[in-house]
Amino acid sequence: MNPTTRTITALLVAMTAIGMTACRGERTDKPPRQLFPDMDDQPRFEAQRESEFFVDGRTMRPAVEGTVPWGRTPIDVENEAVAETTWAETFRVQRARFLAEDEAVYAGETGAGGEETDPARWVERIPIEVDRELIELGRKNFNIYCAACHGYEGDGMGPVGQRWAGQIVANYHDEKYKDPALFTGRDGYIFYVGRQGLYDANGVLRMPPFKQALDEREMWGVVAYIRALQASRGVPADSDLVPESERDRLAAQHPGLVDRAIAARAAAQEPVDQTASVEPEPAAEGGVQ
Ligand code: HEC
Numbered sequence: 001m002n003p004t005t006r007t008i009t010a011l012l013v014a015m016t017a018i019g020m021t022a023c024r025g026e027r028t029d030k031p032p033r034q035l036f037p038d039m040d041d042q043p044r045f046e047a048q049r050e051s052e053f054f055v056d057g058r059t060m061r062p063a064v065e066g067t068v069p070w071g072r073t074p075i076d077v078e079n080e081a082v083a084e085t086t087w088a089e090t091f092r093v094q095r096a097r098f099l100a101e102d103e104a105v106y107a108g109e110t111g112a113g114g115e116e117t118d119p120a121r122w123v124e125r126i127p128i129e130v131d132r133e134l135i136e137l138g139r140k141n142f143n144i145y146c147a148a149c150h151g152y153e154g155d156g157m158g159p160v161g162q163r164w165a166g167q168i169v170a171n172y173h174d175e176k177y178k179d180p181a182l183f184t185g186r187d188g189y190i191f192y193v194g195r196q197g198l199y200d201a202n203g204v205l206r207m208p209p210f211k212q213a214l215d216e217r218e219m220w221g222v223v224a225y226i227r228a229l230q231a232s233r234g235v236p237a238d239s240d241l242v243p244e245s246e247r248d249r250l251a252a253q254h255p256g257l258v259d260r261a262i263a264a265r266a267a268a269q270e271p272v273d274q275t276a277s278v279e280p281e282p283a284a285e286g287g288v289q
Contacts, residue, residue, distance in 0.1 A: 097216070102127075106216055108188030108195075122188030124180045128217065130224050138225030141218050145210050146194070154229040172226050173233050190223050237261040 034040050045051060045059040054061070076082050100106040104127035114121040128134070143152060151158040154172035161169035170177065179185040195216075197209030214222065235241050237250055237258045251258045 104188070105220075108186075108191035110188070116189075116192075117183050119181060119183040119186055119189075122183060122186035122192065124186050124188070126187045126191075126220050126223055126227075128220050130220075134217075134221045135224045135228055136221075137218060138221030138223070138228075141214055142222050142225045145213060146222065149207075153233075154226055172230055177226075178230055187223050187227070190226060191219050194219050194222055236265065238265075 047060060049059045050057050051059040082088055096102065097106070103109045103111050104123045108123055108127075109121055110123055112118075112120045142150075142154075146154075147158050149158045149161040149164060149169045150156055150172065151161055151169075156169035156171040158169070176182050176184045177190070183189050193207065194214070195209060195211040197205065198207040200206055210219070237247065238261045242250070247258060
């Protein structure tokens with residue numbers, strides 16, 4: 001390096017150092033340089049402030065007459081003729097969910113109030129129409145969200161359920177989840193637990209909530225599917241409730257099962273009584289044929 005090159009290099013280093021530090025932490029009264037002033041300083045009114053510009057003194061302007069507000073319900077819900085049109089349906093659903101006025105549908109509650117353990121607080125039956133589609137929706141979501149712990153059959157023996165360090169995961173085939181005289185047997189309570197989760201007396205989580213993942217209709221679907229799972233247990237292999245195709249499959253997979261069921265009944269001298277072993281919940285009836 002000759003002396004000239006050395007001087008130039010030193011100068012460059014010094015300039016770079018100054019360039020990097022000069023603006024840091026320095027205060028100045030001069031206005032900042034604005035390359036695009038119109039983007040930095042956009043004239044605007046503060047919300048809720050009084051306006052000197054508009055005669056009515058309001059900074060926040062009312063919507064121009066006839067404006068269709070976005071995200072609100074522009075329909076007259078009292079007016080049935082309008083409310084029943086298909087285009088209005090989306091808005092009606094939005095509004096209904098926003099207001100969540102219908103306690104049965106949105107909270108699973110009867111409106112009677114009371115403790116969680118009070119059966120009267122919970123609707124006994126699913127308050128929306130239960131059809132095949134709802135149960136299928138429920139099956140899908142149950143298998144995604146609940147089966148890991150509660151098991152695909154709802155017996156609490158899912159892969160996570162078996163290793164669950166805390167409490168024993170609920171087995172939906174327990175009588176207490178079927179008997180509507182108990183709060184745990186009410187559709188509304190199962191819906192509520194699925195949505196809100198479970199906490200112990202100290203607020204420690206026992207089961208996570210799924211409200212964030214499943215909306216009301218989806219959770220009622222899960223409840224319907226749980227009812228279908230319950231109804232599918234304890235059905236004698238030769239019962240009329242088991243479709244012919246399934247009976248053949250069972251007979252092939254478990255040789256002697258159907259014969260044993262018939263023999264067991266004959267031994268007990270019982271007439272075929274399907275209602276004794278299976279009580280199809282009216283709620284789930286639509287889909288369990
Ligand atoms: C991470 C594991 C896990 C998942 C996932 C899970 N649960 Fe649970 N659930 C539990 C445990 C554990 C209990 C028992 C808690 C207890 O009794 O302390 C339980 C209990 C319940 C009960 C009975 C409540 C009672 O008071 O006896 C219902 C109903 C229930 N779960 C519904 C659901 C539904 C619906 C889903 C899916 C949307 C779901 N659970 C997903 C772990 C889980």
